[in-house]
Amino acid sequence: MLDLMTAEFNLDAASTAPSKEELLARVAGGDEAAFGELYDQIAPRVLGLVKRVLIDHAQSEEVTQEIFLEIWQTASRYESQRGGASTWIMTMAHRRAIDRIRSSQAGRERDTKIGIRDLAVPYDHVAETVEVRIEHERVEKAMSRLTELQRQAVSLSYFSGYSHREVAEFLHIPLGTVKTRLRDGLIRLRDELGVAS
Amino acid sequence: MTDRDQSDNVTGNGSTDNPADLAGAYALHALSAEEAAEYERYLERSEQARIEAAELSDTAVALGLSAAPVQPSSALKASLMAKLASTPQLPPLSAPAQPAADSPAVTDAPPAPGAPLTAVPKASDATAPTAAPAAPNAAPRTSAGERAQRRWFQRPAGYLVAAAAAVALFVGGTFAGQAIYGNPNDQFADQQAASLAEINAAPDTQRASTETADGQEATLVWSGELGLSAIIVDDLPALGDDQDYQLWYIGEGGPISAGTFDSTGSGTSWRVLDGTMTAGDTVGVTVEPAGGSDQPTTDPIVAIQS
Numbered sequence: 001m002l003d004l005m006t007a008e009f010n011l012d013a014a015s016t017a018p019s020k021e022e023l024l025a026r027v028a029g030g031d032e033a034a035f036g037e038l039y040d041q042i043a044p045r046v047l048g049l050v051k052r053v054l055i056d057h058a059q060s061e062e063v064t065q066e067i068f069l070e071i072w073q074t075a076s077r078y079e080s081q082r083g084g085a086s087t088w089i090m091t092m093a094h095r096r097a098i099d100r101i102r103s104s105q106a107g108r109e110r111d112t113k114i115g116i117r118d119l120a121v122p123y124d125h126v127a128e129t130v131e132v133r134i135e136h137e138r139v140e141k142a143m144s145r146l147t148e149l150q151r152q153a154v155s156l157s158y159f160s161g162y163s164h165r166e167v168a169e170f171l172h173i174p175l176g177t178v179k180t181r182l183r184d185g186l187i188r189l190r191d192e193l194g195v196a197s
Numbered sequence: 198m199t200d201r202d203q204s205d206n207v208t209g210n211g212s213t214d215n216p217a218d219l220a221g222a223y224a225l226h227a228l229s230a231e232e233a234a235e236y237e238r239y240l241e242r243s244e245q246a247r248i249e250a251a252e253l254s255d256t257a258v259a260l261g262l263s264a265a266p267v268q269p270s271s272a273l274k275a276s277l278m279a280k281l282a283s284t285p286q287l288p289p290l291s292a293p294a295q296p297a298a299d300s301p302a303v304t305d306a307p308p309a310p311g312a313p314l315t316a317v318p319k320a321s322d323a324t325a326p327t328a329a330p331a332a333p334n335a336a337p338r339t340s341a342g343e344r345a346q347r348r349w350f351q352r353p354a355g356y357l358v359a360a361a362a363a364v365a366l367f368v369g370g371t372f373a374g375q376a377i378y379g380n381p382n383d384q385f386a387d388q389q390a391a392s393l394a395e396i397n398a399a400p401d402t403q404r405a406s407t408e409t410a411d412g413q414e415a416t417l418v419w420s421g422e423l424g425l426s427a428i429i430v431d432d433l434p435a436l437g438d439d440q441d442y443q444l445w446y447i448g449e450g451g452p453i454s455a456g457t458f459d460s461t462g463s464g465t466s467w468r469v470l471d472g473t474m475t476a477g478d479t480v481g482v483t484v485e486p487a488g489g490s491d492q493p494t495t496d497p498i499v500a501i502q503s
Contacts, residue, residue, distance in 0.1 A: 028289070032281050039274055044266035052264035061273050068277050069284055069404075073397050076289040083255065090261045091254060098226040099400070132266060139263035157227035158260050164222040165229075182221030183253075190256040 020085035028075035142192035150185030224253035435462035
């Protein structure tokens with residue numbers, strides 16, 4: 001199912017550096033050096049996502065620390081046959097970021113400060129590697145294939161951390177409609193991005 | 198929001214009660230805990246839905262990877278690496294091949310703090326993964342994952358003994374509670390290990406660190422939801438036979454004893470506190486006559502507020 005991730009992450013694994021899956025297996029055995037290496041490989045992606053959701057840098061670093069401690073604690077629960085290590089880590093990272101929004105006032109304050117955003121945030125193309133830029137553009141292009149309403153709903157929940165009920169309230173549409181848009185939107189993205197099992 | 202999409206509305210209104218409709222919101226972490234649990238019950242019944250959930254979760258990850266990477270401060274890594282030693286790891290979910298009979302030896306003679314931890318049985322070394330839980334989702338620690346973990350910790354003692362051994366090894370230190378309970382008390386050790394792992398696996402786990410009066414690193418890990426906390430101290434000095442370390446929950450009603458423990462003087466000592474933690478409680482450690490006191494008789498060597 002994870003052809004997509006594997007392909008992407010092979011790009012930056014140009015050297016003979018151990019894969020994230022290998023590192024994670026060593027982390028499960030208490031290998032601190034492997035943990036440090038895994039951190040170096042993926043921490044910027046984790047912090048990038050968390051900061052995209054939380055905006056505030058200090059808070060994002062805090063959550064990133066929690067995420068990596070969780071990786072350390074639960075590495076033994078990672079099952080490689082269920083998917084790549086990056087998928088496991090990024091899913092955990094997103095859930096932690098969302099938990100932070102839901103559990104604090106940060107989310108609300110943040111909303112009033114920045115208002116509604118979508119995928120078209122300022123993006124620093126210069127600082128990024130070619131691989132990262134290709135990924136970004138691929139996702140942007142896939143997002144552009146969604147209906148405006150699907151795109152809004154997906155973006156509001158994934159990047160702005162709104163629950164589907166909040167999305168319904170925000171967009172003044174019935175909850176059932178939001179559910180359908182989120183599902184149809186993700187299915188469309190899945191097909192556009194070629195994520196398949 | 199003015200360009201309302203009519204076809205969306207029609208399908209949306211017609212299918213509000215179909216659990217399959219939650220697939221998108223679930224993958225995007227846009228459901229409440231209750232709703233996610235409901236969807237996971239549905240996943241357990243439907244292979245088709247599990248495949249969809251995994252694919253949509255991967256799709257969400259692709260969105261996550263489209264965010265611009267941000268380089269963390271170097272302080273973040275340093276602080277993280279420093280926390281590893283006092284952060285116990287969960288043992289693998291599938292039962293280790295190690296027989297339970299080995300564990301008393303392990304807890305009696307903990308490895309030196311720097312002992313290689315790779316000796317711990319890994320999931321990949323275990324025989325057929327008979328105990329693999331039916332977690333329906335590839336996502337780590339979704340509430341389904343958490344439930345699977347809780348189920349695991351509710352399993353019979355035989356497995357928990359092995360878990361206790363594994364946790365003790367991972368911590369690389371002493372099982373603190375043991376010495377004062379006379380003979381190694383396996384059941385107590387099991388409960389302690391299971392509780393510690395449960396705290397670490399709780400959705401609301403928090404931790405706070407400080408130094409003891411003598412400068413040892415002390416960490417309190419707690420879960421308000423479980424009402425449980427554990428204290429983890431590095432290189433806590435050994436006490437004579439006539440003294441014990443005693444734990445206290447200090448809330449509005451004053452200090453309440455939360456058990457005693459001992460230390461071998463090196464490595465990591467830890468102890469899950471007895472009783473129930475109330476949010477905001479301060480956890481204190483004092484040195485008391487062997488067996489403990491009703492009220493603290495000395496100043497705390499460390500106090501951490503939850």
